[in-house]
Amino acid sequence: MATKVVMPKMGYDMEEGKIVRWLKDEGAPVHRGEDIAEIETEKVNIAIQAYGDGVLRKQVAKEGETVPVGEMIAVIGAPDEPIDLEALRKQTGEEGEIAEDTVGAGEGREAVPEVASAGAQALAVSGGTPEAPMPKEEAGAIGATPQARLKVSPLASRLAAERGIDLRQVQGTGPGGRITRDDVLHFAEQAAAPKPAAPEKRPVQPAAQVTPEGLAPMRQAIARRMAQSKREAPHFYVTIAIEMNEALKLRDTINSVADDASRVSVNDLVVKAVAGALATHREFNARLMEDRLTQEEAINIGMAIALPDGLVAPALMHCEEKSLTQIARASKDLIARAKSGGLRPEELTEATFSTSNMGMFDVESFSAIIVPPQVAILAIASVQETPVVRNGQVMVAQIMRVTLSADHRAVDGAQAALFLQEVRKRLENPALLLV
Numbered sequence: 001m002a003t004k005v006v007m008p009k010m011g012y013d014m015e016e017g018k019i020v021r022w023l024k025d026e027g028a029p030v031h032r033g034e035d036i037a038e039i040e041t042e043k044v045n046i047a048i049q050a051y052g053d054g055v056l057r058k059q060v061a062k063e064g065e066t067v068p069v070g071e072m073i074a075v076i077g078a079p080d081e082p083i084d085l086e087a088l089r090k091q092t093g094e095e096g097e098i099a100e101d102t103v104g105a106g107e108g109r110e111a112v113p114e115v116a117s118a119g120a121q122a123l124a125v126s127g128g129t130p131e132a133p134m135p136k137e138e139a140g141a142i143g144a145t146p147q148a149r150l151k152v153s154p155l156a157s158r159l160a161a162e163r164g165i166d167l168r169q170v171q172g173t174g175p176g177g178r179i180t181r182d183d184v185l186h187f188a189e190q191a192a193a194p195k196p197a198a199p200e201k202r203p204v205q206p207a208a209q210v211t212p213e214g215l216a217p218m219r220q221a222i223a224r225r226m227a228q229s230k231r232e233a234p235h236f237y238v239t240i241a242i243e244m245n246e247a248l249k250l251r252d253t254i255n256s257v258a259d260d261a262s263r264v265s266v267n268d269l270v271v272k273a274v275a276g277a278l279a280t281h282r283e284f285n286a287r288l289m290e291d292r293l294t295q296e297e298a299i300n301i302g303m304a305i306a307l308p309d310g311l312v313a314p315a316l317m318h319c320e321e322k323s324l325t326q327i328a329r330a331s332k333d334l335i336a337r338a339k340s341g342g343l344r345p346e347e348l349t350e351a352t353f354s355t356s357n358m359g360m361f362d363v364e365s366f367s368a369i370i371v372p373p374q375v376a377i378l379a380i381a382s383v384q385e386t387p388v389v390r391n392g393q394v395m396v397a398q399i400m401r402v403t404l405s406a407d408h409r410a411v412d413g414a415q416a417a418l419f420l421q422e423v424r425k426r427l428e429n430p431a432l433l434l435v
Helices: 085-092 155-164 181-192 217-232 247-259 266-280 322-340 345-349 415-430 431-433
Strands: 004-008 016-022 035-040 042-051 054-059 066-067 072-077 120-126 235-243 286-289 292-295 301-303 305-307 311-313 353-357 376-390 391-407
Touching: 004 085, 072 085, 085 235, 085 305, 155 181, 217 311, 235 415, 247 391, 247 415, 247 431, 266 301, 266 322, 266 353, 266 376, 266 415, 266 431, 286 391, 301 322, 305 322, 353 415, 391 415
Parallel strands: 301 353, 353 376
Antiparallel strands: 004 072, 016 035, 016 066, 035 042, 042 120, 054 072, 235 391, 286 292, 305 311, 376 391
8 A cells, every 4th residue: 555755743843844865766665774865954864764665656755845844755655556646645644644664763663753753863964874774775875886886974965065075085984984074074174275375465455344144054943942942931940059979989980890881971970860850750751832731751861962063952762761871871872973963863852851061161050941842951060179068167079050940831949949859869879870
């Protein structure tokens, strides 16, 4: 039976996406897990994968075309069955729905309704390669024959086209010689480097006029979403100081015997403590959409990650099931994939609470903006040596301040204080992080 592929929804406020390129031609067989198209949104690129076997019967949307979320972009079916495009267009279902047996989250992952049940590998705008499993045919390969193909990431290909760069002249540094975004930028910088020349006298030029530049698409998305959050969610803020001496001792003990992947950071300690606090204060593990507040079962903690072009906050999934060292490994993997381009759809759409850490910048305290539709976010400042009084004696303690930004529509100040006390209890008694 022919089924339609629609433009997936890859974010809370995504309304449309653009077909960057088709990775399968019409009439080509598609197999489960193979990429069939690359789609561009304001913040990520998405490689949609086939969830089952069939033939790509029709490319309804053309390359370069912008399509609203939920509208049909292709049809997959049996080789010889008749295709009625109008009947397929009239099929009803959730916005962004894709037939379960056609396109999905790939081997070993469940379909995600909010992102069109699409088997999408999210490519962060900084470019790079999606996480394994990779399709047998390189999605970013170019050239007329297999021998002439170059391995190139989708963003690197787009940057090269925009700048008129011949990719055959670019040295790839990615896995297997794959050309990455950084390779293209480095080549462009080298090509633009001025050649030594004899000094010459030039007439004095008038002061250059400053020409305003429009925001890049990613900054536009960030600006729109953060403005929406501040406009719609009545933020309030609660700050608490946490003594980190014992937590840092636990970290040092673990790291003295752990391999590199399992080494624990201060952020890992906080995420583990937050996961425990969310398990007992579930009103903060919630999403508020159109006056409907839903407390979520899974604890998916978003981590704000800086990229060259902006910011993403993908989620560490199912933190309630992870040990401290598992969180450490998962967070390193998440950061690496956010920077190289391998985020999964559910990581971009299913966070239930978020954290923002600026401790590495020697920040005493700050507040963060809630990421809708979540109802709270925790801002994590630096651990600093601070004089404190204990039993009438002045001593130096390692103090970290954290600030909770919460949505007053969903929670109140007393609840926020109790939540932060739970986070502090777990960090000041770090044995609780091991159970």
